[in-house]
Amino acid sequence: MRIVTGLLISVIGFLLVVYRERVKGQVGDIGFAERYLGSGGTYTFLLILGVLTFIGGLMWATGTLQAWVFENLGRFFGYG
Numbered sequence: 001m002r003i004v005t006g007l008l009i010s011v012i013g014f015l016l017v018v019y020r021e022r023v024k025g026q027v028g029d030i031g032f033a034e035r036y037l038g039s040g041g042t043y044t045f046l047l048i049l050g051v052l053t054f055i056g057g058l059m060w061a062t063g064t065l066q067a068w069v070f071e072n073l074g075r076f077f078g079y080g
Contacts, residue, residue: 006061013053020046 016023024042033045059065070079 002063003061006057006059009057009060010054011057013050013055013057016050016053017047020050 020043023046027042030042030045033041035041037044056065059068
């Protein structure tokens, strides 16, 4: 089930990268992205979000995301 979920998340991230212009047309300008990323910041934010979603989905499907979170953040919660 984890593999299917991870691949589905990756597909969503890929579609966000491909169709970011349509998504921007639906959601409009994102204020903080336009302020901190400059003109066209909404497109850049959607691109970054799509790439991170794609990579995160692949990591989830292979189990590396869980291992990374456990190794790097587990010590803050008493697991490492």
